[in-house]
Amino acid sequence: MSRPLNRSHDVQIDKDIDFSPLIHNQYILQGLEKSGYARPSPIQLKAIPLGRLGVDLIAQAKSGTGKTVVFGVIALEAVNLNVKGPQVLMVAPTREIAVQICDVVQNLGQCMPGFHCSALIGGLPMQADQQRLQHSQVLVGTPGRLMALLSSQKLPTNTINLFVMDEADKLMSDTFRPQIDYIYSRLPLKKQSVAFSATFTDALLASLNKFVVNPHTIHLTQDVPTLEEVQQYQTAVQIDTDDAEEAPYLRAMKVYKAKYEAIGKLLSKVEFYQCMVFTNSFSRSVELAAWLTKMGWKTGYISSGLTQAKRLKVMEDMRQFNLRVLVCSDLIARGIDIDRVNLVINVDYPRDVETYLHRIGRSGRYGTSGIAVNLVATEDDRAFLGSLLDNGISLPPLPENIKYGDFTKELDTKEGAKLQRHLHKRVAQEVNQPMKMLMIAKAIFTLFFPP
């Protein structure tokens, strides 16, 4: 029997079992093994057997506990390789999540002869979609692109027997609901529907009723779904002003400048692998990424304002560990899985507590140790912390000596070497900074006082 990974209770099960009692298809078991999954997580143990029976399902489990594998396996079980045409339709709220799901499902199905999964997302040519979907059994799309393909009769639905909604609470929001209504109306009546998220409110559960029939509901957390191994802190950022009459934009500039400096200090203090910094403004993201790059941190930024090609490139750089820091918006607050991210910093705050939980859940993936630091400078910042407190989330001040918990993710040799190279470069840069200043001063001195 496989040895359990050194991970928190969020992903450990009491039973000493692997995936074989849950899944009988050998190809899928091989795919799981090749993807590096030896033992199921609690949500996988509970939801896979139910999903395989063909019942409708609503499943909630904390961020990063393996929900994609659940619906990936259910989808592969639903696929008949002898049938031509798409058989599973998955919807995700962002293009980045859709691409990521597609990669996971393709990996899980890698041993199934002739299996293909395709991502259908906006910002890329639709013509290519049309060709790919003809050879794919599983399709993963964003609502807008799926709607465009369906309304132009380019996506046949008569062979679809499973409908998957990932980040279902987001899909039920006003932004996406009309598109989901439309997509659903185009699917065959007889099908299985499953919905997943880390956070579900009662109102959202009610609105899901239209899409599921007599669903089995699995709720793995009764309280606030914070991850056991993610330590959350707040740190006060001092703003250097005593002018009550100061123009708001000048005040805002000072707040951001002070927050950027606080981030610089934090990155030097905490020994992180990769860090995601959340801001609410595109221009601030660009500014902060440029500043951190100047400070020697390999930094990228992503927001919906970038072209799709640039968005995919920066995600790939982050996944390849070519970046240490990613400055981002709520575009990637949910669903994105980069398992080396062990530090999350909030410069600004999201609109709601659910999004906050999704943001900090970008660290601590699959029961590993993570740290989330919240920068507090303004009344708005303090008000958000107040709403966290109302939801039972209290943030202690950041301690002087901050340490990760016991479940630090192991880096492989290549990743370890990349981290070392980057650390050396940064140290060299820090040492060189005063040397450079000295040389410049010397050059100026010699200019005025030639020897």
Ligand SMILES: Nc1ncnc2c1ncn2[C@@H]1O[C@H](COP(=O)(O)OP(=O)(O)OP(=O)(O)O)[C@@H](O)[C@H]1O
């Ligand atoms: N059985 C397993 N054994 C080891 N690792 C696993 C297993 N299942 C999933 N993982 C890993 O866990 C990580 C998180 O998985 P996934 O992205 O599916 O989580 P999630 O629950 O969908 O999270 P979110 O709510 O943030 O979308 C991934 O890196 C994945 O490779």
